[in-house]
Amino acid sequence: MRIAMLLAWIAVPVAFAFYHFGPGQEAAENAQAGANLRLASFQSTQEDWAAVDAHCSEALALLKSEDPTVEQRIRLERAKARLLSKQLPAAYNDLTALLEELESDDKADAQVLEQTRAAMASAEYYLTWLLRLEGAPRDMWELEIEAARQKYRLLAEQATEAGDQEAADQYTEDLEAAIRLARMDLSELEALDLPCQCKGCCGGNCNCKGKKPGKGKGKGKGNGKKKPQDARGASSGPPADGIGS
Numbered sequence: 324m325r326i327a328m329l330l331a332w333i334a335v336p337v338a339f340a341f342y343h344f345g346p347g348q349e350a351a352e353n354a355q356a357g358a359n360l361r362l363a364s365f366q367s368t369q370e371d372w373a374a375v376d377a378h379c380s381e382a383l384a385l386l387k388s389e390d391p392t393v394e395q396r397i398r399l400e401r402a403k404a405r406l407l408s409k410q411l412p413a414a415y416n417d418l419t420a421l422l423e424e425l426e427s428d429d430k431a432d433a434q435v436l437e438q439t440r441a442a443m444a445s446a447e448y449y450l451t452w453l454l455r456l457e458g459a460p461r462d463m464w465e466l467e468i469e470a471a472r473q474k475y476r477l478l479a480e481q482a483t484e485a486g487d488q489e490a491a492d493q494y495t496e497d498l499e500a501a502i503r504l505a506r507m508d509l510s511e512l513e514a515l516d517l518p519c520q521c522k523g524c525c526g527g528n529c530n531c532k533g534k535k536p537g538k539g540k541g542k543g544k545g546n547g548k549k550k551p552q553d554a555r556g557a558s559s560g561p562p563a564d565g566i567g568s
């Protein structure tokens with residue numbers, strides 16, 4: 324079981340399949356906004372997240388649409404791009420505002436809401452990791468990881484109810500990772516590589532130097548140290564909420 328959280332959905336290049344900026348489409352009244360989104364879509368396949376961020380911002384400034392979901396989707400993709408380009412504070416603030424907006428709207432798009440919750444949980448998880456490494460008091464970082472845990476629990480339950488077992492398994496794994504992070508000793512945490520939001524071996528876009536998140540920093544295969552696979556330990560019982568094992 325991985326120590327570090329790996330959100331598969333956030334590592335997959337953004338397809339922007341929900342944007343169909345063709346003639347006569349209400350969401351495409353501004354042709355330049357559509358052009359920026361097409362560029363963002365292309366840059367996502369190149370994993371140039373800073374460019375995706377820039378093009379989404381330009382599209383938001385130009386877009387004219389009476390449908391709030393269109394703008395919300397662009398804001399979500401921009402926030403995800405900011406997470407991937409190591410702009411955690413900006414992404415965190417964007418996602419906080421977007422999630423509050425979506426949760427207060429009974430007519431909010433369910434898919435956008437789900438993905439925003441997942442992205443927000445990812446930001447909270449990553450922030451917790453950083454706060455702990457920086458020596459922040461428990462009452463500060465615990466608020467973040469508890470918020471992430473609650474979101475993953477809700478997402479896993481909703482995916483199970485919807486019959487989406489793949490998503491349920493992913494959210495359950497993320498939930499378990501959040502529980503382990505909260506229970507892990509600081510010494511154990513310091514022995515791990517900082518989790519990276521990129522996919523696979525980073526493609527040169529982060530500082531993990533090709534190592535997958537969750538692997539220890541020991542050199543070679545003969546250091547004699549076995550890295551912890553689960554921060555809960557053998558006698559700590561089942562994880563909170565009874566989800567996962």
